Amino acid sequence: MSDRRGSRAWRVQGAAGSVALKANRPGDETAGRDKAAEVAQEDVHLVRLAEAGALDPAYRVGAGAWDGGRWLAVRWVDGTPVWHAFAPARARRSDGEGDGEGASEGERRRLLGIARTWAGGLARLHAAGWAHADVQPTNTLVTPDGHAVLIDYALACGPGDGPRLPYRGALTHTTAPEVADALLATPADAHVPVGPAADVWGLGASLFWCWTGHRPVAYEDGAGRGEKLGAIAAGGTVRLPDVRPWPFPEFEDVVTACLAPVPGDRPTAAALADRLAR
The missing domain is CATH 1.10.510.10 (Transferase(Phosphotransferase) domain 1)
Structure with missing residues (x-):
């Protein structure tokens, strides 16, 4: 879906529905920002927001590491x-x-x-x-x-x-x-x-x-x-x-x-x- 500011995003379709998947783009940090760390930080925030009742726990689908950094998948929003x-x-x-x-x-x-x-x-x-x-x-x-x-x-x-x-x-x-x-x-x-x-x-x-x-x-x-x-x-x-x-x-x-x-x-x-x- 996008490829800018040091990160990429895709829509991934599977048997259980669609997710939005984002990951950092290695070697292309923007204005000194660590995009892999931002992806990891967003994952922590989603967990904490769900625990606080401010966000539907089902919004966060999964997250983890890959060879070039970090990835995060969230529920697709049709909008x-x-x-x-x-x-x-x-x-x-x-x-x-x-x-x-x-x-x-x-x-x-x-x-x-x-x-x-x-x-x-x-x-x-x-x-x-x-x-x-x-x-x-x-x-x-x-x-x-x-x-x-x-x-x-x-x-x-x-x-x-x-x-x-x-x-x-x-x-x-x-x-x-x-x-x-x-x-x-x-x-x-x-x-x-x-x-x-x-x-x-x-x-x-x-x-x-x-x-x-x-x-x-x-x-x-x-x-x-x-x-x-x-x-x-x-x-x-x-x-x-x-x-x-x-x-x-x-x-x-x-x-x-x-x-x-x-x-x-x-x-x-x-x-x-x-x-x-x-």
């Missing part, structure tokens, strides 16, 4: 990355100002349902004392019935973390301001723990990006990572009414609440899921 799931909504932009009628009531409910189930998945992690720490459009799949399913727990941060790879951020565009600030203020080998509030910011950033087609913080494509993190740490975001494809007050209010610059001002994932359910 589409959120970016692609939001494509019809982005395509309904009626003009450059985003002031058209936009989508149908059914499409609006679909987007709210994706946001609700995404927040619900994060709420289960947070209730167990964990943060996903890599909330982004490619790490969540939308099933045919419109439910969001979290995947890729390699970078997750949990209670009582023992020896682990230092967390040094994930996708820059969905990094919360407080995490961006900590990354800039600490050495490259320091572990920066991530909490639930950062996941909520990542959720809002992902929804903003997938719906509008614009990243929530403005910076040049060619800017270095440090410059991008600095812009995020400053706490400002692009005004949603300036880039939205069409007006959607209920959705916009949720996204804006998630992107509050101060962690304590953001709603919890559980509160978001409840709000969206109503």
